[in-house]
Amino acid sequence: MTASRLSVNVNAIAMLRNRRDLPWPSVTGLAAMAMDAGAKGITVHPRPDERHIRKTDVFDLAELLEERYANKELCLEGYPSPDFLKLVEEARPDQVLFVPDDPEQTTSDHGWQFDKDTSLLSEAIAASKDWAVTVSLFCDPDPAAPEHAAKLGAERIEIYTGPYGACHDDPALAAQELDKVVATAEAARSHGLGVNAGHDLTVDNIPALLARAPFIREMSIGHGFTADALIHGFADTVKRFRQAMGEV
Numbered sequence: 001m002t003a004s005r006l007s008v009n010v011n012a013i014a015m016l017r018n019r020r021d022l023p024w025p026s027v028t029g030l031a032a033m034a035m036d037a038g039a040k041g042i043t044v045h046p047r048p049d050e051r052h053i054r055k056t057d058v059f060d061l062a063e064l065l066e067e068r069y070a071n072k073e074l075c076l077e078g079y080p081s082p083d084f085l086k087l088v089e090e091a092r093p094d095q096v097l098f099v100p101d102d103p104e105q106t107t108s109d110h111g112w113q114f115d116k117d118t119s120l121l122s123e124a125i126a127a128s129k130d131w132a133v134t135v136s137l138f139c140d141p142d143p144a145a146p147e148h149a150a151k152l153g154a155e156r157i158e159i160y161t162g163p164y165g166a167c168h169d170d171p172a173l174a175a176q177e178l179d180k181v182v183a184t185a186e187a188a189r190s191h192g193l194g195v196n197a198g199h200d201l202t203v204d205n206i207p208a209l210l211a212r213a214p215f216i217r218e219m220s221i222g223h224g225f226t227a228d229a230l231i232h233g234f235a236d237t238v239k240r241f242r243q244a245m246g247e248v
């Protein structure tokens, strides 16, 4: 079976669970189902207000992967605050994605201003490397940006694909946004960075992206995945996304 690029983001499962003081739907149970179905791993974004993923979820998922899925990967996303870095140190995920989110942001909707955030990111990157955690930086679809990420010592970038995903009903604009994502991916590769992609990716918009940038190594997908899973179920949705990635 071809290696998978798919990391399933389970933020939305946690948001649904948090509606009641009950343990279902189970974040770890559905994460296990996704990995059993072929996902490469799980991504979570524990935001400061714990609106969805809680710190306890992070430790439960870290324990699940350590005990049952040693060949799968856990990715933590977050702003590199002292509290988040403490969580990274304690949970020791395989990868961390640093995002420039304010606590009150509705979702992640922009990449770093690398020239403005240099010292914050340099310290966070150095600490994460000490913990043997792969570092990825959230990056706007801007081909000038990856060089700065590389100079900061990041191993990967994750290209913010929200603007591309938002053009689901405008093919001409989608083509323009796709060009920006591809140019950014190619720039990242030219600077020796691994290339991830994420935000508002779907089975409909993934094929065109991978046709232009097949070297993208990981796609973390949550919102569109969860929407499809309500129709097709978790396991079949993993298969659908892996088919869209040309993996099965």
Ligand SMILES: CC(=O)[C@@H](O)[C@H](O)COP(=O)(O)O
Residues within 6 Å of the ligand: 009, 011, 012, 045, 047, 077, 099, 106, 107, 108, 138, 198, 199, 220, 222
């Ligand atoms: C970094 C990114 O684009 C997404 O993982 C985002 O963090 C999702 O966060 P919410 O699920 O809180 O919208």
Ligand SMILES: NCC(=O)COP(=O)(O)O
Residues within 6 Å of the ligand: 009, 043, 077, 158, 197, 198, 199, 200, 201, 220, 221, 222, 223, 224, 225
């Ligand atoms: N980093 C992107 C991610 O984890 C999921 O984003 P989305 O698919 O929920 O938009």
